[in-house]
Amino acid sequence: MAESPTGPLLRLYLAATHALGLRAWKHIESRRKRGKEHADRWREKGANQMAPRPEGPLIWMHAVGLGEVLALRGLIEALAEARPDLHFLVTSSARASGEVFDRNRPPRTIHQYLPLDVPVFRKRFLDHWRPDLAVWAEQDLWPGFVVETARRGIPLAMINARMNARSYASRRKARPLYADLYRRFAYIAAQDDATADHLRALAPGLVVAVTRSLKAACAPLADSPDRPVVEAQLTGRRPWCAASTHAEDERVALAVQARRFAADPASLLILAPRLPTRAREIALDCEAHGLTYAFRSEGQLPAPATAVWIADTFGEMGLWYRLCPVSLIGGSFGPVQGHNPWEAVRLGSAVLHGPETANFAADYAQLESAGATRLVTDAATLETALDAADLRDIAARASALQESAAGGIITLSDRLLDLMPR
Template identity: 50%
Template sequence: MDKPRSPTRALRAYMMLTRMLAPLAPMHLRRRLAQGREDPARWQEKLGQAGRPRPKGRLIWLHGVGVGEVMALRGLIAAMGRADPRAHFLITSSARSSAQVVAGNLPPRSIHQYLPIDAPAFVARFLEHWQPDLSIWSDQEIWPVCTLEADRRGIPLVFLNARITDQSLEKKRFIKPLYEDVLRRFQLVLAQDSRSAANLKALGASAVEIAPSMKSAAPMLAVDEAELARMRAMFDGRRIWVAASTHPEDEAVALAAQAQLFADDPRWLLVLVPRDPKRELLLDQPFARRSAEDNLTDQPVYLADSFGELGLWYRLADAALIGGSFSAVEGHNPWEASALGTAVLHGPRIENFANDFNALHMAQAAKEITDAASLVRALKGDLAQMGLRGQSRVRRAAPLDGLAKQLLGMAK
C-alpha cells in the first residue's frame, strides 16, 4: 500500500481548528442532550467512547449521516455478509433518529454506533478501539479528520452513492483545497450520476466512476407482525394512504387532499408520518395519535408520531406521498414504499432523488402531483397496478454481489 500523503495546509488548518474546539464538545453535547437532541444512553459515543466491544475478525465500517443513508446501505451489507459469512459490520451515523430506525432493521452481525465528532482526539479513540479493515462513506457526507486518520492507519477508503448537486458544489468551492485533499485519499469513488461525477472531479476527486443508486437493492423494511395484524383490525374498512417522512409543505398538500377525500367518503384515512415525529404539528382536522395509543374511530387522520415504523404504514397503505417533495428538502427515498407494493406519489421537487423517481416513472410505478386536487385524482386512480409495477421494478434491481466482493477484496 502506498504511503499516506501528508496533509495539505488546508487540512492542517482544519485539524488545528477542530483540536482547539474539542474541549467544548462535551458541553455542547450536554446542551443538546438537555434539548432532547442526543441519546441519553449513548451520547458519549460522539466523543469516541465505544458502546460495544469490537467483534473478532474482519470488520467493515460503513457511514451514513441520517436515516435514509443508513437504510440504503443495508443491501450492500447483506451482499457482503453473503460473500464473507465471518465478516462483521460497524454502521455509524450522526442523527439520533437514525439509531432509533436502524435498531429494528440491523442486518446480521452488525453494530450501530454514533460517528465521533470530527476532531483528532475523538477520532483516534474511535479508530483505536474499532480498528476497521475498510471504511465506506455514502451519499454526501465525508469528514476530513476521519478520512485522514483512517488513511494514516492504512484503512482503505471508499465513497459510495456519492452525490453532489451544482448548488452544493458552489458552496464548497471556497474550501476546495480541503475537499481536494480529502477526496484524493479515497481508493474508489462511485457517483450516483454523471452530474455528481463531474462535480466531484471539480472538487478534486482523481478517479470517479458512475454506478446506480444502491437504494433500490435494500431489503424490505422490517415489521412487527403482531402489531401489523392489530393495526389492520383497527383500520378495517378504511381506505388508507400514507404521507411519509413529511415536512410542513408536504403536510399542507396532504391535509388539504384528505379533507376533500373524507368529505366525499369518510372511509378515507390519511396516516401522517412526519420526518421529525417530535415536531409540533397544527392539524386542522380531527386525528388520533400513535404515541397516545389512541383507538381510531371515525377520524380522518392518524398521526404516526413514532420512529422506525414506515414498514408498518407502507404495508397498510395503498399509496404513499413521499415527503420532502414540496420543499427545498428535494425528496426522500421512494424505494422503501415500492418494495412493499405501495404506489408512489410525489411533488415536483425531487432533485436529491431524481434518478430514483425517474426509474420508477419509466416503470409506470410513480406519479408526480402538483397540488391537493391532483393528489385526490391520483389517489382515486389505479393504485394497485402502480404498486405492483413498483414492486416488480425493485425485484429487477441490479444485485450488489459483484460490488460486495470488490469491496471485500480492498479490505486490508
C-alpha cells in the first residue's frame, strides 16, 4: 500500500507526542500512585517489562475497555481455528479490562496494556512485538501508533467500528486528521449503516463494510469455580440480576426489589454495579429502601433474610448470568446509553432493558424485532416483566439470533487472514 498523506493536523499531533514524551513517565507514575494503573503491570504503559513474543505469526488487536476487549474472543477463536500457527496479542487501556480478560483469555493469546502514544514507547513496543497484522476495534485510535504501524508495512484493519452522531460531531472538527488515519487502513468494517456513513463523511471515498457487532457472537464468559457452593446457598431463592448498573438503574431495580421481597422473601436481587467501588454507596441505597444486603467482595453469601447481594467484584458476570434466568442490563436508564446485552444472552438469561440504549441501538433493535428482549420504562413495567410467563421464550429467541451471528465472524476472520503476508 502506498504511504498515505500526513496533513497539517496529523503532523501537529505527532509533533506534540514528541514534545510530551519527557513527561510521559511522570504521568504514568502519577496514575499508579492514585491506583489508576495495575499495581504489578503499570510499566507496560511505557513499553517496559513486556511478555516474551511467541515464535511465528502474530496478530495484534487493540480495544480500549472491558466490553470491547471481551468482544474480541469469538473472533480470536475463529482465527485460531482457521490458522493453528497464529498467536494473538490483545492490548487495552483500562485497568479492569486486563484483569477480567485474563480470566476469559482464549488459547495462544497474550494481554498487555497499550503504551502511551509517544515515539519512544511506540518504537519499543513495535520493535518487540513485530505484529503481522494490527486490528483496531470500535472507536479507540492512537494516531501515532497507526502512523508508525503503517510506516513499517504492517497491514491495518479497523473492525466493529461504532460512531454515533455525538462522536461524529466531535470528530468532524478534526476531519483532516481522521481522514489521514482512516486511509491507512486496508480494511474497515462498521457495526451499522450510520457508523459507515459517518466514516465516509470523515474520509470521502473510504470503502467501509457493514458487519454485525462482534458482541453478538461473543464467547461465553468464564464460570466461577465456586458456583456449586453459591447454587447450594441459593436453593429455594428466586434470583434476578441487575447487571453493569449505574445509579439511575439502581433506583429502579431497588424500588422493585423492595416490593418483591416484601411480598416474597425468596426473591433475591443480584446487583452487579459497573464500578464495584460504588458498593458502599449502593449499600446506603439499600438501607434507604429497607433492604438487607451482603457484599460478594467480602466473601459474604446471601442469608435467607438477604434481599440484595451486591456483586462488587470484577470478572464474575459469567457466574451471575448463569444463576439468573432474567437480567436487567444497566446503563439503560440514564446518560450512559446502555451496555452489552449479548453476554447475558449467551448464557441463557432473558434480557430486559431500559429506554436509553443509543450505544447499542442496532443490537437492541435487532433483539426487539425478533421478540428477543423486553423494554421496561419504569419500576412498574420492570416488576411486571420479571414475572412474565414468556421469559424462557425471550431467551430462546435471543439465543437463536446469537447462533446466526457465528457465520459473520467466520467471514470477518477470512477477510482479516487475507490481509496477512503469505
